Amino acid sequence: MPTRRSTPRPLPPAKKQAARFALQREADRTATAEDYVELIADLLREEGEARAVDVARRMGVSQATVTATVGRLQRDGLVETKPYRGLFLTAEGQTMATAAKARHDLVVRFLIAVGLDAETAEEDAEGLEHHASDKALAAFARFLAEREG
Amino acid sequence: MPTRRSTPRPLPPAKKQAARFALQREADRTATAEDYVELIADLLREEGEARAVDVARRMGVSQATVTATVGRLQRDGLVETKPYRGLFLTAEGQTMATAAKARHDLVVRFLIAVGLDAETAEEDAEGLEHHASDKALAAFARFLAEREG
């Protein structure tokens, strides 16, 4: 039997590794859209309207950037705008927002369950929610069900 | 006592939320560098050299892209090149690679511990390792120590 150490699974096949990175880049591309629609949905729900200026404030970004990004979201069929009347989600945008929120909340609860304080869990979820696969999320849910169920 | 529901911690203060997104963007910026130096370190360790063409293959990216990216890494003091002789890490790059690998391995072990199969854990770690805070990583380590220790 050839050498088989336990620790260092170091170099996956090039193709497999390339596929992973490609998936990664794909996730990066959708992350912004998810953050925006999630925030817009939150604002609509909590404050009744989602104005670009508030999105800018909460994203920590200039209004010009919001205009440009919202333009892309509109092009992609996720958002509708009525100038000076705020931003709205299309059905597709709403679907994405709902899924994003569910993922976000799941990740937060999971992080708390494994020992993070609520504040840090919120912070980390912001980044992690876009990069956890469905399988990972399912595992998190299973984990929570066991602990809490 | 005012209303206090358990589920929906929905809108953090704008400033705090903006800060989170800013951190997020910061992490995104360093993610590429970490992936490259981690891969270069792996190639150096496992194959004795890290040629740009192999980096391109494993990143799933064109050689021209590698040239450009390595140029930025060089500018930032992480990598050195000897054309046709492969890529090398500076001390700083080595430090980053070591930290990245440690994070990566920790995340993989953690994901497996919470129920993911090894393959999926590898895939997910690729994305998650760049977005887990030190506090989160510490929590993961604590979790592992409890289960396994």
Next chain:
DNA sequence: TCCGAAAGTTAGCCTAGGCTAAGAACTGTT
């Protein structure tokens, strides 16, 4: 009503990170 402040857009710029196509430079083999 009108006018100033707030909100939104536009123009012009930048960086990172992708691509292809074409050319230059090196290496190993004969």
Next chain:
DNA sequence: AACAGTTCTTAGCCTAGGCTAACTTTCGGA
């Protein structure tokens, strides 16, 4: 020693996502 094939770079292009400055549009209060 020379050539073929590999490797690397360059040029030129693109998109996403940032910025500031200047402009327009709308809203609300005096």
